[in-house]
Amino acid sequence: MIRSMRWKGAAFTVPFQLGFVFLYLLPIGYAVYQSLFREQQSGLGLGGSTTEFNGLDNYAKGLSDSAFMGSILRVVLFACVQIPVMLFISLVLALLLDAVTSRVAGRFRILLLVPYMIPGVVAAIMWVNLYSPDVGPLTPLGELFGFHWNFFAPSMVWPSIGNLLTWHGIGYNMVIIYSALQGVPRELFEAARLDGASEIRIARSIKIPYVRGALVLTGLLSIIQMLQIFNEPALFRNVTPQTVSDSFTPIMIIYNQAFNSGNYHYAAALSVLLALILGLASFLFYRFTSKEAD
Amino acid sequence: MVLTDKRTERPPVRSARRLTRPDAASRGRGGQRFLLLGLILASVYSLFPVWWLLVAATKNRTALYQSNGLWFSGWHLWENLHQVFTYQDHIFLRWTANSFLYAGVGSLGGTLVALATGYGLARFDFPGRNVVFACVVGSFLIPIALLTLPLYLLFSAIGLVDTPWAMLIPCLINPFSVYLAKVYTEATIPYELLEAARIDGAGELRIFFSIVLRMMTTGGATVFLLAFVNTWNAFFLPLTVLRGKENWTLNLGLYNWSGTRMESGIDLTGLVLTGALLSIVPMAIMMVAMRRYWRTGVTLGALK
Numbered sequence: 001m002i003r004s005m006r007w008k009g010a011a012f013t014v015p016f017q018l019g020f021v022f023l024y025l026l027p028i029g030y031a032v033y034q035s036l037f038r039e040q041q042s043g044l045g046l047g048g049s050t051t052e053f054n055g056l057d058n059y060a061k062g063l064s065d066s067a068f069m070g071s072i073l074r075v076v077l078f079a080c081v082q083i084p085v086m087l088f089i090s091l092v093l094a095l096l097l098d099a100v101t102s103r104v105a106g107r108f109r110i111l112l113l114v115p116y117m118i119p120g121v122v123a124a125i126m127w128v129n130l131y132s133p134d135v136g137p138l139t140p141l142g143e144l145f146g147f148h149w150n151f152f153a154p155s156m157v158w159p160s161i162g163n164l165l166t167w168h169g170i171g172y173n174m175v176i177i178y179s180a181l182q183g184v185p186r187e188l189f190e191a192a193r194l195d196g197a198s199e200i201r202i203a204r205s206i207k208i209p210y211v212r213g214a215l216v217l218t219g220l221l222s223i224i225q226m227l228q229i230f231n232e233p234a235l236f237r238n239v240t241p242q243t244v245s246d247s248f249t250p251i252m253i254i255y256n257q258a259f260n261s262g263n264y265h266y267a268a269a270l271s272v273l274l275a276l277i278l279g280l281a282s283f284l285f286y287r288f289t290s291k292e293a294d
Numbered sequence: 295m296v297l298t299d300k301r302t303e304r305p306p307v308r309s310a311r312r313l314t315r316p317d318a319a320s321r322g323r324g325g326q327r328f329l330l331l332g333l334i335l336a337s338v339y340s341l342f343p344v345w346w347l348l349v350a351a352t353k354n355r356t357a358l359y360q361s362n363g364l365w366f367s368g369w370h371l372w373e374n375l376h377q378v379f380t381y382q383d384h385i386f387l388r389w390t391a392n393s394f395l396y397a398g399v400g401s402l403g404g405t406l407v408a409l410a411t412g413y414g415l416a417r418f419d420f421p422g423r424n425v426v427f428a429c430v431v432g433s434f435l436i437p438i439a440l441l442t443l444p445l446y447l448l449f450s451a452i453g454l455v456d457t458p459w460a461m462l463i464p465c466l467i468n469p470f471s472v473y474l475a476k477v478y479t480e481a482t483i484p485y486e487l488l489e490a491a492r493i494d495g496a497g498e499l500r501i502f503f504s505i506v507l508r509m510m511t512t513g514g515a516t517v518f519l520l521a522f523v524n525t526w527n528a529f530f531l532p533l534t535v536l537r538g539k540e541n542w543t544l545n546l547g548l549y550n551w552s553g554t555r556m557e558s559g560i561d562l563t564g565l566v567l568t569g570a571l572l573s574i575v576p577m578a579i580m581m582v583a584m585r586r587y588w589r590t591g592v593t594l595g596a597l598k
Contacts, residue, residue: 010422011414013410015407016408016467023441023445023463023466027441031440089336092332093333097333112336115344118344119574125566126343126570130346135350140362167340170340227437228437228439251530254439258446271437271439274440278435278437
């Protein structure tokens with residue numbers, strides 16, 4: 001009876017397991033396998049091509065590929081600025097919501113979540129046009145105050161994308177931090193107030209430490225997303241291809257290697273490298289933040 | 295009472311400060327106003343792009359380029375909609391239908407698989423259970439490129455590239471849905487109930503379909519909703535596995551339209567903006583209709 005029950009339980013997960021093997025394990029294995037080969041043009045490139053074993057050469061090439069490593073560095077540097085800014089705004093908004101009456105909080109929460117309802121590609125389309133000097137209201141607004149800003153200039157592209165991501169992300173992160181805040185025992189605030197703590201002091205010494213876990217988590221999710229950023233730069237590239245090159249972010253390079261250069265083997269090696277870097281970054285971030293919490 | 299007692303004992307200045315901040319509701323008016331101001335500013339930041347899009351969709355081309363972006367100038371919404379839907383032989387309708395097909399059918403299948411798996415993981419102890427769960431959690435870290443490129447090769451080897459199956463099949467397996475389903479099962483399906491049903495002689499499949507699934511309506515709705523939104527928003531996978539225009543999603547179509555100006559000099563800005571507004575509508579309806587569910591989903595999502 002007990003024995004058969006166990007297998008019945010396992011049976012419920014069989015469709016998932018099969019699918020997981022087919023859609024996850026097999027592709028990853030295949031990518032790793034492919035990454036060990038290379039296409040060799042025979043003769044003068046007229047006689048077709050053969051695939052030959054290449055060992056880890058693709059990985060060595062990837063690690064010394066300045067375009068690829070440069071794109072990772074670009075994204076990491078950007079993440080170091082954008083993610084803290086976004087999380088800080090989300091945290092402040094969550095604290096504000098927590099401090100007003102629940103009726104007011106409910107209304108504003110919906111308003112602040114509107115950007116989250118908008119698909120990433122559509123959000124990028126919206127902002128690309130908002131930034132556009134022809135149709136967007138931001139350029140004339142700048143002129144009004146004496147700024148002649150060009151949102152697509154090389155020095156402005158990352159801030160422009162950063163604003164788009166911040167706009168898109170604060171609602172979601174705010175909700176997560178806010179619901180963590182709701183878990184703080186209210187008696188703590190009463191006690192602190194009786195001891196004469198100001199609201200700001202309470203926020204700093206009780207509320208923020210309490211939502212540290214939520215902040216670590218939103219930070220981790222943001223890092224994972226950021227290293228894979230693709231949609232936003234791709235849409236920006238539609239408007240300003242000279243500034244946003246086709247090797248702007250790691251995934252753009254991988255996509256181009258695979259589909260425009262037909263270099264699957266190298267693209268596979270790069271995506272394995274990206275996965276390793278992603279895992280390492282998440283691990284380091286987690287270690288760093290949880291050590292700080294001790 | 296306690297507060298008044300203390301006030302008489304302590305210096306007046308400190309006690310006055312304490313009295314002004316007993317709790318959020320009766321906090322000083324200035325403080326409340328300051329909080330509200332912050333929230334209003336943030337809401338304006340969140341909403342003005344949407345407002346601008348709404349306004350832009352009502353304008354004709356001249357007004358789009360020449361009038362104030364934040365206010366109406368002429369009413370051409372119906373013409374714009376007509377143009378969006380008829381441009382390139384009604385291709386926008388096709389893309390909308392595709393998006394609904396992939397997101398609807400794909401998420402439904404994915405939700406069923408996820409609920410069964412979540413139930414199996416949460417309520418049975420079988421060899422390898424921890425391995426399956428480790429796969430679920432571990433896969434959150436796998437970059438899309440690592441999965442999508444080989445998936446493309448795999449699909450092209452079996453002739454699925456450029457067919458709806460290339461979008462539908464990946465939807466069936468969604469580790470995050472499985473994770474949510476497991477959490478919901480743990481919260482809603484008591485062991486005792488399963489025991490009782492077994493004693494009554496119900497088979498495991500029957501228990502799952504007529505008891506578990508029914509009790510998991512809320513959880514299932516959340517899982518479905520989040521999967522739907524995910525698929526609706528997907529971009530890298532469709533870009534990779536769909537080649538021909540007729541199988542594209544809304545996102546791919548809009549991306550393509552927004553790029554045509556660079557390639558051919560045809561300005562489709564008005565079409566893109568109206569189309570973008572249209573593609574938000576189903577999301578907005580779903581989100582508002584299912585507010586109660588998706589908020590728990592979002593919060594749970596954070597716990598993974």
